[in-house]
Amino acid sequence: MDLGWWGVPVAVLGGAIRVSTPFLFVSLGECLTEKSGRINLGLEGILVMGAMSGYGVSYLTGSPWLGVLVAGVAGLLLGLLHGTICSLPRVNDIAVGIGLMLFGTGLAFFLGKPFVQPKAPTLPAIHLGDWASSPQVQSALQVNVLFIVGVALALALAWAFRNTRWGLVVRVVGDSSEAARAMGYNVDRVRVLATAAGGFLAGIGGSFLSLYYPGSWNEGLSSGQGLMAVALVIFARWQPLYCFYAALLFGGAGALGPALQSVGITSGFYLFNAAPYVLTLAIMIATCSPRRNLAGAPGELSVTR
């Protein structure tokens, strides 16, 4: 059965579900880091490193889930590096993030050279669309376990920020380091841990790219998801649940170009590729203001001051 023009929204929905998972993980990681008062622009490097290490481990051991774990650990280590360097006085977290972006992608390209050709076992999909007769709908509703984990994680983080001791500590450190210090918390240690945990999540987001969709490792795998996550968190007003909606929106925007191409609109293909970036920029222009801090922004965050 051919859906004709209806194929476009179906494909966009499918794309939103498929493409949003790395956005979701990376933005949740960034959200956690930023809640503690630091920004990690190096998530792009962590994402690529996670994609490479996940794919490599899956190829060498035959277990994609081990790959996901190793990708997370690789991200954790890079996050730890970022957090530790930023704890030195007078070191700018934005600049270190740019450095980490270069370092992470360089390291991933270097170590990932042998994995460009071979085919590694990838993560299985869960078919939620078997009731439908249309193959487009079926493929749109193929969901990966990581997507479900990501949704659960968003809910859990939203709850934890409000209701747990750890969540409150992270928020205090992010809103006022003086208050946190007065309460006896080690501000730098909390931030290092938050950055490392954020790196873990971003690494898992990277492994989704190489182990599920697109499902291979090459040097052009990431199209800046790690960077867009930074803008996405601002758009989501530092709320994990909104991160989920924003990730869906970005996934859908990214799927618009290929979907339109499949119904015969090919002119301006490259311009459609720019849709997520234009969307991000438009959102930032619409929500930022030179006169006041963004609502919901952690007080210690350097990008919003």
Add this chain to the structure above:
Amino acid sequence: MDGSIALPAGRAGAAAFPGDRLRRAAESVAIPVGALVVAMVLFGVFMALTGKNPLDVYALIYRGGFGSGFAWQNTLQRAAPLILTALCVALPAQAGLIVIGGEGALVLGGLAAAVVGHAASGASPLAAQIGMALTAMFVGGAWIALAGALRHYRGVNETISSLLLTYIAIALFNHFVEGPLRDPGSLNKPSTRPIGEALMVGHLPGMDVHWGLAYGVAFCALCYVLVHYTVLGFALRIVGGNVRAARLAGLRVGWLVLVSCFLGGSAAGLAGMVEVAAVHGSANASLIAGYGYAGILVSFIARHNPIAVVPVAVLVGGIGASGGLLQRRLDLPDATVLVLQGIAFMVILAAETLYGRLRLFQPREQRR
């Protein structure tokens, strides 16, 4: 000196003791050089872990980058766009902005230069080259000024917006090069129509390096004078030091931010023109070679000092030039150079913490 009022240690001028100025200068050379040495040791350990002899690797980097006349020419050829894209970071940095969108300004500047060059095919080479350079500088400048304007008028963080603008610029570039502006004759590598042999920028007298190097060095010298010896530069540095103080002093902060972004962007746009008019002959995907990102590294190592940008760009260009040799001789991936650059960048940023903390380099008053 007991009982005297301690003067704040100014950058250069207010040196109460002879030699303090020298100490400051020595500090800003010694710390990056020391950090580079540490980075080289770390990279050496990394190479040893992958089973290569670090000394072999460094010997090859030296040979590939600086070991012969040919290597030097290759290095300088690469340094030319790096100098210009580094200025795209260094100039806005004077006003306290971290702009990392040089790649976008470069590709759009190159595209504009290719269009003007093709349109001006009948004109005299000098006039056409000036036209290409000015158009590229204007386009690149306007692109980065957009990030500056968003920062000033809407409070949008310039680091993120300039990077997003780079992705948008590359999409626009691909759209035009593969669509409306494509030369039907370019089959397997979509390009714009060539600007023609007659309009190409030639080589510097006596060597196999194009004039782009001279453009870059001249641009750096001008920027140095601008930043350190003019009122505009002084005002820029006040904005960079403390925006509130600048506002209280009645400086037009928005205007200064826009000017610094425009000048930086125009440097990156000129880099695009140089790549088109001196190397490729038309605008195509070869323009997206990462010079904009490497320029960020150069500017940070040079601590955003326009004069220091030149030697640092030569160093980074030399490391880049040796990539091919490493690949052929030691069978290392071409990303080896990226790893070295990444490690160097991280160590140099971490070394930022040492400024003002090493006793040897402090003015004598403060050392007590």
